[in-house]
Amino acid sequence: MAKDLTQKEMLRIDYNPPKSGWMDTPVKIKPGIYCHPAKPEKITDVGMPNAHTWNPLDEDWNLPANWQQIFFEGMRERLDKHRSFKIFMDICVRCGACADKCHFFLGSGDPKNMPVVRAELLRSIYRKEFTTAGKILGSLAGGRELTPAVLKELWYYFFQCTECRRCSLFCPYGIDTAEITIIGREILNLLGLNINWIQEPVSNCYHIGNHLGLKPHTFKENIEFLRDDIESYVGVRIEPTFNRKGAEVLFVTPSGDVFAEPGIYTLMGYLMLFEHIGLDYTWSTYASESGNFGFFTSFEMAKRLNAKIYAEAKRLGVKFIIGGECGHMWRVIHQYMDTFNGPADFLEVPVSPMTGTTFENARSSKMIHITEFTADLIKHGKLKIDPSRNNHMKVTFHDSCNTSRAMGILEEPRYVINNVCKHFYEMPDTTIREQTFCCGSGSGLNASENMEIRLRGGLPRANAVKYVHEKHGVDTVACICAIDRAVLPASMEYWVPGVKVAGVSELVANALIMEGEGERTLNLRGEEIPVTEGGDNV
Amino acid sequence: MGVMLSLIAVLVIVLVPLAGSQVSGLQYVFGVFFPYAGFAVLLAGFVFKVLNWAKSPVPFRIPTTAGQEFSLPWIKQAKLDNPSTTTGVIGRMAFEILAFRSLFRNTKAELRSGNLIYGPAKWLWLGALAFHWAFFIIAVRHLRLFVQPIPGWVEFLDKIDSIMQIGTPPVYITDVLLIGGVTFLLLRRLLIPRVRYISLPADYFPLFLILAIGTTGILMRFFIRTDIVAVKSLLVGLATFHPFIPKNVGAIFFIHATLVSVLMAYFPFSKLMHLGGIFLSPTRNLANNNRMVRHVNPWSYPVKVHTYDEYEDEFRDLMKGAGIPVERE
Ligand code: SF4
Ligand code: SF4
Numbered sequence: 001m002a003k004d005l006t007q008k009e010m011l012r013i014d015y016n017p018p019k020s021g022w023m024d025t026p027v028k029i030k031p032g033i034y035c036h037p038a039k040p041e042k043i044t045d046v047g048m049p050n051a052h053t054w055n056p057l058d059e060d061w062n063l064p065a066n067w068q069q070i071f072f073e074g075m076r077e078r079l080d081k082h083r084s085f086k087i088f089m090d091i092c093v094r095c096g097a098c099a100d101k102c103h104f105f106l107g108s109g110d111p112k113n114m115p116v117v118r119a120e121l122l123r124s125i126y127r128k129e130f131t132t133a134g135k136i137l138g139s140l141a142g143g144r145e146l147t148p149a150v151l152k153e154l155w156y157y158f159f160q161c162t163e164c165r166r167c168s169l170f171c172p173y174g175i176d177t178a179e180i181t182i183i184g185r186e187i188l189n190l191l192g193l194n195i196n197w198i199q200e201p202v203s204n205c206y207h208i209g210n211h212l213g214l215k216p217h218t219f220k221e222n223i224e225f226l227r228d229d230i231e232s233y234v235g236v237r238i239e240p241t242f243n244r245k246g247a248e249v250l251f252v253t254p255s256g257d258v259f260a261e262p263g264i265y266t267l268m269g270y271l272m273l274f275e276h277i278g279l280d281y282t283w284s285t286y287a288s289e290s291g292n293f294g295f296f297t298s299f300e301m302a303k304r305l306n307a308k309i310y311a312e313a314k315r316l317g318v319k320f321i322i323g324g325e326c327g328h329m330w331r332v333i334h335q336y337m338d339t340f341n342g343p344a345d346f347l348e349v350p351v352s353p354m355t356g357t358t359f360e361n362a363r364s365s366k367m368i369h370i371t372e373f374t375a376d377l378i379k380h381g382k383l384k385i386d387p388s389r390n391n392h393m394k395v396t397f398h399d400s401c402n403t404s405r406a407m408g409i410l411e412e413p414r415y416v417i418n419n420v421c422k423h424f425y426e427m428p429d430t431t432i433r434e435q436t437f438c439c440g441s442g443s444g445l446n447a448s449e450n451m452e453i454r455l456r457g458g459l460p461r462a463n464a465v466k467y468v469h470e471k472h473g474v475d476t477v478a479c480i481c482a483i484d485r486a487v488l489p490a491s492m493e494y495w496v497p498g499v500k501v502a503g504v505s506e507l508v509a510n511a512l513i514m515e516g517e518g519e520r521t522l523n524l525r526g527e528e529i530p531v532t533e534g535g536d537n538v
Numbered sequence: 539m540g541v542m543l544s545l546i547a548v549l550v551i552v553l554v555p556l557a558g559s560q561v562s563g564l565q566y567v568f569g570v571f572f573p574y575a576g577f578a579v580l581l582a583g584f585v586f587k588v589l590n591w592a593k594s595p596v597p598f599r600i601p602t603t604a605g606q607e608f609s610l611p612w613i614k615q616a617k618l619d620n621p622s623t624t625t626g627v628i629g630r631m632a633f634e635i636l637a638f639r640s641l642f643r644n645t646k647a648e649l650r651s652g653n654l655i656y657g658p659a660k661w662l663w664l665g666a667l668a669f670h671w672a673f674f675i676i677a678v679r680h681l682r683l684f685v686q687p688i689p690g691w692v693e694f695l696d697k698i699d700s701i702m703q704i705g706t707p708p709v710y711i712t713d714v715l716l717i718g719g720v721t722f723l724l725l726r727r728l729l730i731p732r733v734r735y736i737s738l739p740a741d742y743f744p745l746f747l748i749l750a751i752g753t754t755g756i757l758m759r760f761f762i763r764t765d766i767v768a769v770k771s772l773l774v775g776l777a778t779f780h781p782f783i784p785k786n787v788g789a790i791f792f793i794h795a796t797l798v799s800v801l802m803a804y805f806p807f808s809k810l811m812h813l814g815g816i817f818l819s820p821t822r823n824l825a826n827n828n829r830m831v832r833h834v835n836p837w838s839y840p841v842k843v844h845t846y847d848e849y850e851d852e853f854r855d856l857m858k859g860a861g862i863p864v865e866r867e
Contacts, residue, residue, distance in 0.1 A: 011652050017735035047842065081837055083594040084820045090591075091815035094741050096733045097640075097662060100647040106654060116736050133807055140543070142738040168602045172634070172641045172666075173812050174821035176602060206844050207852075216853050217860035242862050285862060286849050299597075300841055307843040315846055335600055338832045361608050361622075365829035376610055406600070408607030408620040408826060415613075430645055430656035434604045434619070463654045 007495070010456065013109040015100065022117055023124065023144055027153035029056050032452030034156060035445065038199030043192055046206050046301070050192035056155075061148070067191055068146055072129055074187040079130065085183050088175045089126045092119060098167035098177070103438050104160050107456030115167035115177040118157050122184050125150070155193050158184040160453055162442035163296070163328075164401035169434055181443075186298040194297060198444035201293040205305050210255035210289035216242075219285045222258045226268050233526055235518025238275045240283055243316065247282035248353060250313045253324025253370075254291035254482035257503070263485040265524045266325060266503025273374065273505060276512050277354050277382060281322070287312035291329045291482060295336075296444040303340040306332055309367075310341045320350035321367040325503050327400030327481035328442060330369065334407045338365040355380040369403075371480055374508060375412040378419045384513040389520060390421040392530040394474045395507070396465065397426070398488070399436035400481035410434075413480050413504050420511040425472040431464035441487035454487065455494050462495035469496050477501050541728065544742035548750050551800050552793050559792035568792040569772055570781040576799030583806025588814045597835040599828050602821040608830075622827045634822055638667055662726070669719025672712040673748070675699065676755075679712070683770050684777040705760070713756055720749045744810060747801050754794040764788035 018025070034056050043051035050070075054061045064070065079086045098115040100106060105113040112118060120142075127134035128143030137143070144150060161181040168176035188194070201211035208215055214222065220242050227238050241247065253270065257263035274281055287308040294301035313321050323333055338344070347366035350359040357376045359368045377383050397417055403409045410433050417424055431437050440458030468474040477488060477499055488501040510523050523529050558564040605616025619639075621627045633639040646659035679699060681692045700708040724745045727737050758764055765786035772791075775781045805811070817823065850857065850864055857864050 007652070011649070013649055015647075015649070016731045022735070080594055081597060083591055083596050083818065084600065086594045087591055087815045087818055087820075090587075091809060091812040091819075093809045093812055094733075094736045094738065095641075095662065095666070096730070096736055097644050099732055099736070101645075106647055106649075111732075111735060114732070114736065120736070131807075140739055142740055165602055168821050169604055170640055170643055170645075172638055173816045174602055174634075174640065174819040176600070176821045179600065179821075209849065215856055216862055217856045220860050220862060243857075244863065285853075285857070286846050304841045304843050307841070308846075311843070311846060335828050336598055338829065339598055339835050339838070342832050357610065359610075360830065362829040364832045367829070372609060375613075379610070379612060405602050405604070407828075408603035408605060408616070409609070410606045411613045412609060428656070435643075435645075460654055467653070 005452065010459075013107070015105075015109055017111040022112060022120070023139065026149050027112075027156050029152060029156055031057075031449070033450055034159060034453075035195035035197045035447045035450045038192070038194040038196045040192070042196065042199045042203040043194065046203050046304075048192070048194075048297075048301075049190060052192050054193075056152070061152070061193075063148070063151075063191055067151070070190050071146060071151070071187060074190045075126070075129070078183050078186065079126075082179075082183065084176065084179050087173075088119065088180055089123055089130075091173055092116065092123065092175055093173075094120075095172065097170050097172065098175070101166050101170050102161075102177075103164070103166070103440055103460045104162075104453065104457045107440070107459035108453065110160075112153070112157050113160060115161075118161055119175070119177050119180045121150075121154055121157055122180060125154075151191075154184060155188055158188060159195055159445065160457075162401070162438045162440070162445055162457065164438040164442060165405040166401065166435070166437065169405060182295075182299075185296065189298055195444065195447070197447035198293050198296045201444075202297055202301060202305065205289050205293065209286050209308070210258075211291060211293055212255045212259050214255060214258060214288065216285035216288075219255070219258060219288050220283075223267070223271070223283065226264055227271060229526065230268050230272060230524070233522040233524060234272065234514055234520065236272070236275065236514045236516055238271050240271060241281075242283045242285055244282035245316050247280050247316060248319050249279060249281035250287070250309075250316060250318040250321045251281050251283060251324070252287050252290035252309055252321065254326045254329055255289045256291065256482040256486050257324065258288075260486065262489065262501055262506070262525070263482050263503065265506040266482075266485065268524045269503060269505030269507075269509035270324060270370065272509040272512055272514060273383075276384075276514055277377065279353065282316060282318070284312045284316070290323050290333070291326055292332045293444050295328060295332050299336075302332055302336065306337055307341045309337070310344055313344070313366075314346045319348045320362075321347070322350075322370055322373055323367055324370050325480035325482065325505060327402040327483060329482070330400075330409075331402035331406040333365070333367055337367070352376055354382045369409055369412070369480075371409060371412045371416060371504060374505070375415045378416060383508075385420055385508075385511045386513050386520075387420050387422055387511050388532070389510050389523070389529055390507055391423070391532040393421060393476045393507075394423045394425065394472055395421045395476045395478050395502075396424070396468050396474045397432070397504075398439070398461065398465075398477050398479045398481075398484060399432055399434075400479060400484060401436060401438050401442060403480060404434050404436050408434075409480075413478070416504055416508060417478055420507050421478075423472075425468045425474050427464040427468050431460065437461040437464065439481075439484050439487050440491055442483055446483060446487045451490070455491060458487070458491035459495065461488075462491050465492065465499055466496045469499055475499055478504050478507060480504050540737060540739035541742050544739050544746050547743060548746040548797075551747070551797055552750060552754075555792040555796040556789055559789045565783045565787070565792060568796050569783050569787065570776065572796055572799035573776060574781070576802035580802035580805050583803075584811075584814060587806050587811055588818070591815070591818050595836045596820050596824070597837060599824045599826075599833040600820055601824045601826045603826050607826055620826050622825050622830070624825060627823060627825050631817070631823055635816055638663055638670075641666060661722075665719050665722040665726075668715040669723060672715035672719060675712045676710070676716060679710075683773045686770075686774055707759060713752065716752050717749070717756070720745055720752065724749065740809060744801070744804070744808065747797060747804070751794065751797045751801065754790060754797060758788075758790050758794060762788065762790045764791050
């Protein structure tokens with residue numbers, strides 16, 4: 001197991017590639033790096049093709065007889081449907097600028113984890129099958145036959161890419177290996193080659209409403225448990241509503257935050273914030289998931305799962321939608337939802353009921369980010385805040401890949417944090433904002449069986465945290481992502497013990513002065529709030 | 539292997555016209571037929587390729603955002619790195635195409651005693667920029683040889699380019715930059731293990747080809763002089779579609795012309811099409827106004843969803859038990 005590997009062993013990383021070229025080196029599939037295959041019934045119950053039983057370590061993956069044909073037809077179809085894919089197959093000059101930008105390469109040294117090679121794995125098939133030069137000249141033109149071994153290699157490395165887009169930031173042509181991975185995974189899904197950590201949440205989300213498969217009553221109960229926790233720690237009783245027609249706002253957030261630490265504290269933060277400002281909002285048990293593991297499966301599946309949010313907003317007759325803190329969720333909401341399932345002409349352009357601010361940037365999609373909403377509230381002095389309750393914490397902020405490189409919400413969280421915490425320290429410039437590093441476990445790769453690659457991929461982020469931990473004593477990584485909250489604790493525990501992970505809304509709620517609150521000696525985690533001298537900035 | 543093969547291929551492209559142009563009838567092939575054919579293939583191939591790309595739609599608006607988005611009025615947007623308007627996109631594209639913005643961002647990661655350090659890495663940006671600009675200016679400067687009279691601005695460009703006044707005839711700055719740039723790009727491919735690892739024959743070949751083009755051009759200007767008046771009359775002949783082969787054109791010219799013809803013909807089928815591709819790259823040429831203006835996917839189709847009614851039918855009892863409102867009792 002990865003956890004048994006010492007840091008020293010893990011850090012034996014060589015960025016120099018081996019002698020033998022990548023085309024001539026067959027893939028070696030290793031435990032600790034890959035995730036378990038999808039259970040066939042989870043594939044069939046959402047109507048996806050070629051579900052079958054197989055084991056990545058087996059020689060024979062039990063593929064359908066015409067698997068190559070399915071692969072090529074799938075590829076052809078996607079070349080015709082996505083200009084991005086077609087261009088990215090053609091114009092890479094192999095300059096290598098992207099090579100050392102990928103956290104998986106930096107953490108593993110595996111040369112096939114260089115974004116350019118990851119893409120070349122598929123590009124070589126493209127050249128062989130879809131270009132004249134490749135058909136005639138073969139490997140001389142960089143072409144490669146699609147053999148079972150090559151297919152395995154594609155699977156192995158497309159599920160070692162978290163679709164973080166860091167490579168695309170540095171590419172002089174904007175080649176986005178994430179896009180290639182997304183489409184590559186889509187093609188693999190035609191052959192029934194998904195991983196279960198993605199497929200099962202997809203199936204749950206489709207049938208039950210959320211990734212975790214929380215049925216309506218459980219979803220409600222879980223939130224009510226958290227409400228009870230708030231009552232005991234804060235002394236305020238909150239009555240959230242569910243599936244309530246006529247509310248002004250529908251609030252959706254990833255189900256992970258309903259379920260597990262430390263995400264639940266973020267969710268408690270939402271409950272308190274909305275109570276504090278008296279927002280007329282409702283939860284939904286039907287649209288009880290705003291994350292979207294369908295996006296890691298296929299565009300079609302992403303659309304199918306995403307459809308519930310608008311559908312529910314329409315049924316309940318709300319005016320607009322607020323979305324919680326999550327990275328990949330916001331990639332889908334920001335860049336895809338309106339296209340997938342819009343136009344949302346049954347909703348109104350979001351206007352903050354408290355400040356009157358019109359959210360111009362959500363004029364069409366009618367859905368705003370909780371951090372935008374909170375930042376606007378703070379700016380207008382609508383929150384009563386006592387930041388000294390967070391004085392004992394030294395906080396840094398981890399930008400999530402998707403909200404940074406597929407949206408650009410960078411200042412809002414910083415503004416919010418700076419208003420609710422006294423001690424905020426940035427990690428080095430090359431590791432934050434648009435250059436941020438992935439947590440190491442995004443895009444559905446946050447299983448436990450692939451812990452080694454998760455920790456490896458998490459190294460660059462953790463290493464930057466370590467830097468501020470050692471330099472400034474940072475003990476808290478704030479984030480606006482449910483996956484971060486689920487996975488960073490493991491990475492921190494391994495690489496930088498003593499650093500905890502908190503959603504921004506948790507920090508906000510700790511600082512909120514609630515009406516009728518008792519003496520606030522406990523934070524949302526039920527821990528004593530340490531008293532700091534004078535509460536002054538150090 | 540890729541290196542040797544590419545080198546041999548370029549040597550053959552040099553040797554064939556060297557030998558062939560001695561045969562009088564064949565000069566027409568190297569001096570007229572190849573350039574016309576090369577140019578035609580370049581033009582047709584380029585257009586075909588771009589149209590072929592354009593045929594595939596852009597179903598989703600997927601810019602890579604490289605800075606603060608358009609947000610609340612008091613938050614400063616990174617208008618160039620994360621544009622939300624067409625003007626912003628034009629600015630971003632201009633920076634990308636003319637100044638290689640993304641490459642300028644480049645960093646170099648190193649692992650030093652367990653810590654990852656990201657140093658600046660501007661050499662690739664500088665080398666690539668020098669090379670591409672030099673290539674472009676040289677190409678434009680060559681207009682001098684194709685038109686009569688020479689337009690004033692071409693003369694001017696020529697003058698600027700040779701402003702250093704070193705040697706007779708004076709050395710062009712761009713010649714130095716081109717040869718320097720290509721050599722740099724070639725050396726880094728050969729010497730940096732990681733870059734060598736990812737390099738294909740298709741990466742070495744154009745570098746050798748361009749190096750040969752530059753070298754033969756410089757040789758012609760300084761060392762193996764050929765009758766420049768004759769060369770010009772040949773090229774003007776080509777440009778005015780009255781091709782003929784004047785006397786006194788040396789073999790070096792035919793070699794240079796053949797190399798250029800091969801480059802032109804090779805261009806549309808190679809990675810060199812990044813010249814066209816960058817303009818169409820969806821992560822760069824789209825505005826990040828996703829939530830403001832709806833983007834339409836032309837091939838969007840209805841998908842099967844799990845409707846609320848189905849959901850309620852499945853969970854009605856549980857919902858009622860938990861006090862969650864239902865549509866139908
Ligand atoms: S940076 Fe872009 S062009 Fe360069 S190797 Fe990577 S994907 Fe290819
Ligand atoms: S998208 Fe991220 S994980 Fe995937 S290749 Fe690029 S840098 Fe690596």
